[in-house]
Amino acid sequence: MTGQIWKRLWWKEFRESWLALLLIFITPMLLVAIIGSYSDHSREADFLRFISGCGMLMVVAMWSAVKASREQSKSEYTCAHLPVNRLGSWFITSFSPMIAVGVIFFCVGKIFAGHQGWAYYTLFAEIMALEAMAIFAICQLLSRTISQWFSIAVGVLASLVAYAYVLSTFEMVNGGQMFRFNNPDLSQYDYLIISVRFFALAVIGPLISSFILTIFSGKKPLPITRIALTGLAVLIIAAPYAKEIKQSLLGKHSLYKRCSLKPIGLPDGSLIVKQIYTKNRALFGSDLMYEDQRRGIIITRRFSNMILPIGFSGRDVVWLAQQCPKEDNVAILKWDVANNSTVKVLEIPAGEDALIQEPYLQYKLAASISPNNRNILIDIKSSAGTGMDLWLVDLKTRESIVVKPNREVYRYGVEQVDWHGGQVFMSGYGKCLVVDIPTGTVKAVSIDWANGGHK
């Protein structure tokens, strides 16, 4: 391709695209000016923000899908009758507009986020630019491999998701509470970097597929090729998150791995074991602090895997449950505070994330030791379901059995575990249950006032 042809192609592309580019640049700029006249939380401002954010992403999606479909339909004619090669044509008709969209969204995003006074507004602008580029690239690819209308449908849906994502990230970074990423170990900056990485992958994946499609097939590609290349794009985007996706399908969420532990202690306030945060601890580990106020003893110990304090035997022994390093078992540990040593008493078969706690789903794991220090009742994440297995551990015989498999756990009133004789009553951890220790059976506690119960 000569320079003349390049110029002509650029000029053609410019003439075909200027209106769409102008629309996605001018509309949000005008709306930003109008939004200023409304209060931040008014419906009008929300609506205008939606139009300037989500609406423009939808325009990008539709423009991209239609454009790709048009290019695809005339590609055979172009390559056969004009002195252009496929890569050159792809670069100008697919890659360049995507970059232009990215630049426009970066500028608009920076002006908008800066105008709103958001923290990290340059990073926000980058995220918005990458979102727009990702939607452009995805729609281009889908339009070429599947169909124009499918591409538009996916693009519109992706625009809604991307807009919701930016809004919730804004909420989180600017002081609001956000459900998904409440992870005490990550800073607000980390969240934004994670977003940048994700959207960059969402640009690169479809772009590579689209590039390969252009290299290998100027004509209408075979269905198998199209499916393979769509799959490749999905793979590139999703591969770094394979573990999270798998865990999500299995109902597990690794993002909660580093949640805070509940402290345990005596009701008179003289003894407490709690988690403390230190920067250089292991990724899924915990530092526990034992604090005996009465005797003035403070001991800190580091645990490299997920840990759950269970209870005390006297004042010198703390019982703990810990995920084993290979994530195949949960060990019951005896922490002798007097010499700061731990002994593994027994292991309970369990899968990964067995001691996971999700405070923002408002539940806690039940973990309690009997007053005679003989039995432990503990919730461990079910390896065959999304609920919790309630285990009864006999510390004397070192045996353990599941007494209630895969039970739903949710916070429901104040947590209470009462050991009485051969029974344990537990409430506040989902359904109120009574565990019969000798038989290892569980019954739901219910009081039917109509039949038996009376005032």
Next chain:
Amino acid sequence: MKSLIWKEFREKRIWGLALLASVVGPIIFGKSYTFCPSGLDTITPWLSLMMIVSLLFGFSAYSSEISGGAAGFLYSRRISWKKVMLAKIIVGLGTIVLVSILAAVIYYLTCPDIYARFATLDRLAIGIVYSTCILGLPYLIGAICSVVLPGIFGGIIVMLGLTAGLSLYVYLLSIGNPPNATGDSIPFIWFAGPLIAAILTARFGLTLSTRTRTIRYGVIALVMSLCLSYLSIASGLDRKISGDNAREICFLSLSPDGKNAIVQWEKNEDYSLSGVYLVRLSDKSRIRVSGNQINIAQCYWLDSSHCVLQQVQTPSITLISFDADKGRALKISVKVKSVKTSAFTQAILPSPSRRIAAIISNFTKRNDSFTNRYGSDSGINILDAKNSMQDSGAKLQFFDLISGKRVHQSVNGARDIWWQSNTEVTYLDKSNKRHTINMMDSK
């Protein structure tokens, strides 16, 4: 009839395979316990997948006849419409039952050792019933929606229309009524209309044009749904049962002798919290010890006939003492003075003997819900005192929990507090200086 069943089987066998694949998925991916009753506590993404496949299976019930133009041919034969419907039901539900049985067998064969004792024959049988219901209901809904428009997408459109109609109807019913006044049975009654319409369409309308069939189905479904729901509301079938009927116990604290318990539950009528009751477990007799809708922050027993109750966001502590044998309750309320800024936030720190308690007020609740409460019998809700008390320090007041009388003058500015013995309490002041108070000293 045999030919009809054979025809249905040949048409729907691919759906049977899809259903089997969706059911085997949970087993392969470790959700096998879904097929035993208690496993139904948790809804997994895989369970949703099964239900979606079952719904799509239902959509295919009649829509394939309509879209393929087979209905005209079928009804030109000497075949009763009842037999056609029966064949569809037999094949549809038969497939679902068969898949459920297969899933139970696969579960039994692959059941992990730790759950083996739960995989008994009766539990598996109940699991099959549950599984059949879980898959059968979406199938039925799908089949109801399949008699109008051709193809699976036609079924989806009909279902969306019915759901939108239901939403609108529930919204109209809710105008001017309290929340939950419409009742739980309304959706079922609403879908009874389309069920009748579907049967009538299957009888009379399959050979009509799509437009006529749609209009007739829509009119019948709407009229029947409105009539049935009106009748159910008018006859009081949907009326909620009033009173403190228990739906689910949400709090239970057992007395040390195991004879009585402090109990609170979610009410049947509107899922609100009941009052707190003292319940004698031997005969379930109960005595109310608080009003409705209180949220318990702390509850612990001093002995078998004295109990202390602290409500969330309330500047008072309820002391419950009663005759353990007769089960009569006596309430003594103690009003606690609090600093205005945190008048409704306080906690009880009992002495080791539990007779005396320090009432802490003016401490900050942290966002971390794990550390903002403490003091229950099980020792689970422990106040992380150093992190929770404000810079200005907390206010401490000391009470005898049986008599409700103040036993020592109050103290301000405490940063941390614990009981050194049954009568001595120690606290750190703002400058981390230790102070010990003996309750035996004068007020």
